[in-house]
Amino acid sequence: MKQYMKVVFIRPSNPTGSGYLRSFGFLPVPLGLLQLAGDVRATGNHEIKIIDMEADQMSIQDVINDTVRFNPDIVGLTLHATAAHNVSASIAKGVKEMKPDVITLAGGHHATFVPEEMLRSNFDVVVMGEGDEIMMELVNVLENNDDLGKVKGIVYRDKEGNIKRTPPRPLIKSLDKLPMPAFDLVDREKYTFDVFGRNETVACMETSRGCPYACEFCSVTPTWGNSWRNKSNERILKELSEIKRLGYSWVFFTDDIFVVQPNIKDRMKLFDQMMEMGLSTNFIAQMRVDITAKNPEVIKKASDAGLRIAFLGVESGDDETLKKLHKGTVTSLAEKAVKVLHENGVVVLIGLILGAPYDTFKKMMKTIRFAYRLSDLGADSVQFSIYTPLPGTRVFVKALKEKRLFTLNWDYYDILLPVMKTKSNPLLVQFLQYYGNYTFYVRKWIRSKFVRDKVPERKMELLRRAEKYFAGKLGHYMKEIVVSLPVGLIKTARLMRQESLPPDEKLQELIASSKVIVYSETEDKRNKYFSID
Numbered sequence: 001m002k003q004y005m006k007v008v009f010i011r012p013s014n015p016t017g018s019g020y021l022r023s024f025g026f027l028p029v030p031l032g033l034l035q036l037a038g039d040v041r042a043t044g045n046h047e048i049k050i051i052d053m054e055a056d057q058m059s060i061q062d063v064i065n066d067t068v069r070f071n072p073d074i075v076g077l078t079l080h081a082t083a084a085h086n087v088s089a090s091i092a093k094g095v096k097e098m099k100p101d102v103i104t105l106a107g108g109h110h111a112t113f114v115p116e117e118m119l120r121s122n123f124d125v126v127v128m129g130e131g132d133e134i135m136m137e138l139v140n141v142l143e144n145n146d147d148l149g150k151v152k153g154i155v156y157r158d159k160e161g162n163i164k165r166t167p168p169r170p171l172i173k174s175l176d177k178l179p180m181p182a183f184d185l186v187d188r189e190k191y192t193f194d195v196f197g198r199n200e201t202v203a204c205m206e207t208s209r210g211c212p213y214a215c216e217f218c219s220v221t222p223t224w225g226n227s228w229r230n231k232s233n234e235r236i237l238k239e240l241s242e243i244k245r246l247g248y249s250w251v252f253f254t255d256d257i258f259v260v261q262p263n264i265k266d267r268m269k270l271f272d273q274m275m276e277m278g279l280s281t282n283f284i285a286q287m288r289v290d291i292t293a294k295n296p297e298v299i300k301k302a303s304d305a306g307l308r309i310a311f312l313g314v315e316s317g318d319d320e321t322l323k324k325l326h327k328g329t330v331t332s333l334a335e336k337a338v339k340v341l342h343e344n345g346v347v348v349l350i351g352l353i354l355g356a357p358y359d360t361f362k363k364m365m366k367t368i369r370f371a372y373r374l375s376d377l378g379a380d381s382v383q384f385s386i387y388t389p390l391p392g393t394r395v396f397v398k399a400l401k402e403k404r405l406f407t408l409n410w411d412y413y414d415i416l417l418p419v420m421k422t423k424s425n426p427l428l429v430q431f432l433q434y435y436g437n438y439t440f441y442v443r444k445w446i447r448s449k450f451v452r453d454k455v456p457e458r459k460m461e462l463l464r465r466a467e468k469y470f471a472g473k474l475g476h477y478m479k480e481i482v483v484s485l486p487v488g489l490i491k492t493a494r495l496m497r498q499e500s501l502p503p504d505e506k507l508q509e510l511i512a513s514s515k516v517i518v519y520s521e522t523e524d525k526r527n528k529y530f531s532i533d
Contacts, residue, residue: 005143006047007040008072009033010063012091013053014083015411022476025194025469027054028252029186031204032078032108037182039132043139048185053087055190060087064094072102074142076127076135079108079118082390085410089121096122103142107131109223110410113391113514115155119163126155129223129518130209132178133169153518168520171225175209176235183246193250195469196462202284203248207236208263211256213288214529215315216326217353220256222392225518226525230263233270240279250308251283258285264298271305284309289329293336296344303344308462310341311349312379317370318363321356331370335377342378345456347463350379354436355387355429357395357404357422364424368436375444378453380463384436385415386429387422394530397514400507406499408510418492430492434485438477 011030020026030052037048049070051063058066067075075095077088092104106118107127115126125148127134137151148156152169172178183203193200208231210224243251259267274280283306292299292312299307314334316322322329334350341348352371354364371382389396389405390413399405404420412419416433418426455463470477501507515530517523 004044004046005040005074005139006049006070006072007037007074007076007139008049008051008067008070009036010051010067010075010077010088010091011053011055012063012077012079012084012087014081014414015087016083016414018054019416021054023473025192026202027191028202028204028254029183029191030055030078031181031206031254032080033076034181034183034185035178035206036076036078036131036135037185038179039135040139041182042179043136044143046139048182050182050185052186052190055186060090060094063091064098067091067095068098071099074103074105074139076105076107077123079106079110082110082410082413085110085114085117085121085413089118089123092122105138109219110391112223112518113219113396113516114510115165115513116163116509119155119157124157128153128155128168128516129225130172132172152520168517170520171227171229171522173229175206175229175231180239180242183242188246188248191248196250196465200250201248202250202252203243203246204252204254205236205239205243206254207231207258208255208260212260212262213257213328214326215313216324216394217356217387217389219390219392222514222518222526222529225522226529227522228257228260228262230266233266233273236270237273237277237279240274240281241277244279244281249282251281251306253283253285256286257288257291259287259291259295259298259302261291264291264295268298268301271301274305280304280306282306282308284311286311286313287337287341288312289314289334289337292340293333296340299340299344299346303346303458307344307346308458309347309349311351312337312341314350314370314374315353316356316363317352317367317373321359321363321367324358325353325356334370334374338374338377338379342459343456345458347381347459348374348379349381349383350374351383351385352436353385353387354433355418355420355422355424355426357387357420359387359422359424359429361424361428364429364432368432368439371436371440372443375440376447380444380466382437382440384433386418386433388413388415388419391510392514397511397530400511400514403501403507405501407495408502409495412495417488419495421496426492426496427489430489431485434481438481 104123105125106123111118111126112128118126134153152166155165188201191201193202210228211220212228287310319330389399418429
């Protein structure tokens with residue numbers, strides 16, 4: 001029997017790298033891998049290595065070489081981004097060629113809903129959904145050369161080469177019971193937030209999992225079993241204390257929604273405890289428009305405890321479109337939410353989507369103009385994304401059935417390039433995405449020269465730092481407009497002409513995988529999710 005296992009966890013990059021890193025110098029720690037590393041540690045004295053392609057600016061071959069030098073028994077890659085599929089497959093292939101006996105694992109949002117394709121891409125095991133308990137069991141099973149079929153919640157290839165799917169496992173009921181993430185396995189100085197200073201570093205924390213809502217385009221809901229679970233304040237403060245001890249200047253709460261209706265009282269108490277215990281810190285959170293607009297007292301206390309940046313999923317400037325997206329909000333609430341955050345000294349990043357199947361040119365322009373309106377109310381940054389059907393979602397299944405996708409090359413599923421035929425020409429959608437992003441900032445800069453808006457000092461300090469950073473990046477932004485836009489349009493035009501979709505057998509496989517029940521107790525919720533028009 002082996003005394004210990006050697007495990008490598010890898011965060012692969014997208015083919016074009018991180019847009020947040022290029023534009024804002026923002027690269028948070030790979031929390032998912034650090035949590036899995038903590039899980040494995042809890043099972044024995046195993047040797048673990050984290051490889052982060054983005055943080056270490058590594059090529060695929062660099063990752064392969066570094067992995068093989070460690071001589072691992074297990075290599076795990078997380079695919080939270082669909083666009084990382086081909087990079088991950090290349091890494092797995094290279095590692096297997098140099099070390100055929102290694103066991104390769106794939107996990108994350110994307111891998112969960114295309115497991116058969118992952119197994120054809122040199123992976124031995126695909127972890128379905130949350131991987132904590134699965135990883136702990138897998139290490140023990142592989143350590144003892146036992147039967148993989150005993151591990152619930154995986155898809156794997158047996159010794160005869162047949163693909164096997166084990167029964168789904170239940171969701172983890174108490175997130176407090178999870179081992180602490182292995183924050184010590186990465187170098188803090190690599191995880192930067194340059195837009196606010198060269199010495200700023202950013203850690204990640206998870207205080208809850210899942211989302212109680214069901215936006216049609218989002219892969220979060222199906223990945224986490226159409227449910228929401230949270231950690232206790234005591235556990236959150238314990239993790240926050242460790243992050244503060246390690247010297248990170250920012251914390252990104254990775255929760256898909258940091259405040260939901262059931263946990264408002266707990267959040268208010270958490271903010272009080274952070275201040276009482278000296279654990280206040282600059283933090284970033286993702287917020288819902290309606291919760292923010294209707295609970296200004298929560299935002300005030302969050303700001304006092306350190307909320308400095310909030311991401312609002314506004315999605316559209318058209319109420320009819322919001323209804324079809326199943327967003328559960330309206331534009332008037334977005335306006336109020338931005339004002340509430342701005343008045344409390346919070347930098348506001350808004351997310352908007354262009355190119356939905358029911359979007360028209362008129363509605364997309366309405367969304368762009370709405371971004372301008374939110375800018376006047378206090379929004380500081382915008383992210384225009386292109387409506388992209390991701391595996392596991394209703395819209396992906398519908399697009400496959402209707403054969404609307406003109407490519408299944410996962411490199412293009414980065415929400416910045418169109419992959420689907422809709423009412424609007426994909427080239428127009430792609431152009432408007434650039435137009436919306438850049439005119440937002442140009443207009444905001446021009447307006448600042450003529451209108452002196454009242455800005456709270458704690459926010460103004462951050463904006464001054466950001467202005468210096470952006471001034472130094474003008475060359476990058478000009479290149480994006482002059483080079484990246486035309487190159488991207490040409491690339492999309494070629495894809496549309498080729499339009500090479502796989503045979504019906506492969507399409508049916510993808511449909512079935514996207515509709516699979518990931519967790520044993522969520523069948524009714526999953527069926528309800530797919531029954532929504």
